[in-house]
Amino acid sequence: MLRLAVPNKGSLAESAIDMLKEAGYRTRRDPKELIVTDPDNGVEFFYLRPRDIAVYVGSGTVDAGITGRDLLLDAGSGAEEVMALGFGASTFRYAARPGEVTEVAGISSRRVATSYPGLVAKHLAQAGVQADVVRLDGAVETAITLGVADVIADVVETGTTLRAQGLEPFGEPILRSEAVFIRRPGTQQTAAVETVRRRLVGVVTARHYVLMDYDCPASLVEKACSLTPGLESPTVSPLQNPEWVAVRSMVPRSQTNRVMDALYDLGARAILVTEISACRL
Numbered sequence: 001m002l003r004l005a006v007p008n009k010g011s012l013a014e015s016a017i018d019m020l021k022e023a024g025y026r027t028r029r030d031p032k033e034l035i036v037t038d039p040d041n042g043v044e045f046f047y048l049r050p051r052d053i054a055v056y057v058g059s060g061t062v063d064a065g066i067t068g069r070d071l072l073l074d075a076g077s078g079a080e081e082v083m084a085l086g087f088g089a090s091t092f093r094y095a096a097r098p099g100e101v102t103e104v105a106g107i108s109s110r111r112v113a114t115s116y117p118g119l120v121a122k123h124l125a126q127a128g129v130q131a132d133v134v135r136l137d138g139a140v141e142t143a144i145t146l147g148v149a150d151v152i153a154d155v156v157e158t159g160t161t162l163r164a165q166g167l168e169p170f171g172e173p174i175l176r177s178e179a180v181f182i183r184r185p186g187t188q189q190t191a192a193v194e195t196v197r198r199r200l201v202g203v204v205t206a207r208h209y210v211l212m213d214y215d216c217p218a219s220l221v222e223k224a225c226s227l228t229p230g231l232e233s234p235t236v237s238p239l240q241n242p243e244w245v246a247v248r249s250m251v252p253r254s255q256t257n258r259v260m261d262a263l264y265d266l267g268a269r270a271i272l273v274t275e276i277s278a279c280r281l
């Protein structure tokens with residue numbers, strides 16, 4: 001049976017569980033449930049902390065899992081990213097009191113507090129900066145107020161926590177992170193992991209695209225299709241009236257209204273948009 005790790009708590013847990021449910025897997029009914037067996041799909045789910053998931057997948061204790069890209073890189077466990085999942089987006093950044101440190105080179109000989117010491121040490125080494133990395137479990141922003149660090153490196157989503165502590169980010173983000181599906185290279189379960197990946201691609205695609213149908217004068221079909229090129233190629237079907245055709249195509253959800261306006265202006269009519277509830281590409 002495939003062993004798959006799922007975040008049990010924190011920012012990624014709810015969305016990860018929703019995504020697995022949408023992909024047709026059994027999920028926990030109670031937050032206290034730590035192991036869920038799904039015999040129909042041949043998967044055993046282990047609900048673990050996302051930080052530990054990167055380590056467990058790297059060591060082969062579990063075959064694959066969902067965690068954050070930042071946690072994966074921090075663990076440096078040898079697990080590899082298979083695909084991004086489109087939720088849990090954040091940046092990972094340095095911050096300090098305004099004007100105190102304004103560029104990465106300025107961190108030299110200072111103290112940097114973080115819960116991601118592996119990631120920060122690697123970044124500082126690449127930048128050729130020598131600094132003391134102070135490892136903390138959380139509430140990293142307070143380390144400067146408490147006088148145990150001059151700089152912090154932490155997850156920034158809205159920036160509210162930094163602002164509340166009177167801190168400002170500086171330098172380019174160290175990393176843009178989001179939830180990722182990871183696996184151990186060389187796992188015995190390659191085919192089973194691939195099935196999970198395809199299902200997750202199906203969910204991400206169904207969320208990202210809508211299905212658009214419209215009727216259009218046959219003479220305009222080339223122009224219309226260039227507005228709705230779809231993933232491979234739009235389906236063009238004849239209508240009873242030989243001067244018109246029906247077109248069906250996948251359109252990025254974010255562009256739905258812009259594309260409908262452009263199609264209407266071109267002369268297309270009966271433009272219908274439908275949700276995709278599942279797909280396999």
Ligand SMILES: Nc1ncnc2c1ncn2[C@@H]1O[C@H](COP(=O)(O)OP(=O)(O)OP(=O)(O)O)[C@@H](O)[C@H]1O
Nearest residue numbers: 009010011012050068069070071088090155157177
């Ligand atoms: N606002 C956020 N705060 C923290 N982590 C976030 C946020 N948004 C996304 N993430 C991602 O969630 C992962 C961290 O999850 P984790 O469960 O370890 O910590 P957490 O969400 O801070 O929860 P807790 O503080 O309860 O431990 C990282 O990959 C991080 O990039």
Ligand SMILES: O=P(O)(O)OC[C@H]1O[C@H](OP(=O)(O)OP(=O)(O)O)[C@H](O)[C@@H]1O
Nearest residue numbers: 138139140155156157158159160161162
């Ligand atoms: O940019 P923001 O939207 O403010 O989000 C980022 C903050 O949220 C997380 O902290 P969390 O609340 O998880 O506390 P922790 O530091 O104790 O983990 C993270 O460590 C940052 O502090």
Ligand SMILES: [Mg+2]
Nearest residue numbers: 010011138139
């Ligand atoms: Mg946290």
